[in-house]
Amino acid sequence: MTDDQLSDDELAGQPAAYWTGVAYEALIAFTRARQAEAGFRQPQFWLLRNLSPNDLAPDRAGRTLPQLEAAMSSYLRAEDDLATEATELVRRGWLIRDGDRLSITEAGEAARLEMKKAGPAIRARIHEGIPDADYVTALKVLHRMIANVAE
Numbered sequence: 001m002t003d004d005q006l007s008d009d010e011l012a013g014q015p016a017a018y019w020t021g022v023a024y025e026a027l028i029a030f031t032r033a034r035q036a037e038a039g040f041r042q043p044q045f046w047l048l049r050n051l052s053p054n055d056l057a058p059d060r061a062g063r064t065l066p067q068l069e070a071a072m073s074s075y076l077r078a079e080d081d082l083a084t085e086a087t088e089l090v091r092r093g094w095l096i097r098d099g100d101r102l103s104i105t106e107a108g109e110a111a112r113l114e115m116k117k118a119g120p121a122i123r124a125r126i127h128e129g130i131p132d133a134d135y136v137t138a139l140k141v142l143h144r145m146i147a148n149v150a151e
Helices: 008-012 016-037 042-051 065-071 082-092 106-116 119-127 132-149
Strands: 095-098 101-104
Touching: 016 042, 016 119, 042 065, 042 082, 042 095, 042 101, 042 106, 065 082, 082 095, 082 106, 101 106
Parallel strands: none
Antiparallel strands: 095 101
16 A cells, blocks of 8 residues: 555554655755755755855854854765865855865855755645645644654
8 A cells, every 4th residue: 555545544544754755865965966966965064055145144253164064064964075075166266265264255155145046946846735824734743743752
């Protein structure tokens, strides 16, 4: 029996942790594949975002790798190697190193804006056939489940 053949009662008994994990892996794999098709990797985009004062960086002071890893700790994956990604972005001229600090260049800002253009198509494909109201309800349910188990 496939998942779409389960009754509502059977679906209600399914473990949320399992399905949220399956959804996470599928969505990350899809997103990263689309970004790779556009010529970049997700951690590269995150580095540029976290170093751009026009996005997530509060200033132009730059950040060290440990600071960047701390800032991204909630969404970095075990296979993400920020040092390697940063080295590649320095090679491309999108980041510069000043001692142990990394800063974004004008070319890096332009690249960040170009990478950002991939987002709407990725989101549209993920949300295809899902009304916004259903999506909001799903997120509210997830938030409630999180609150139910928060210590």
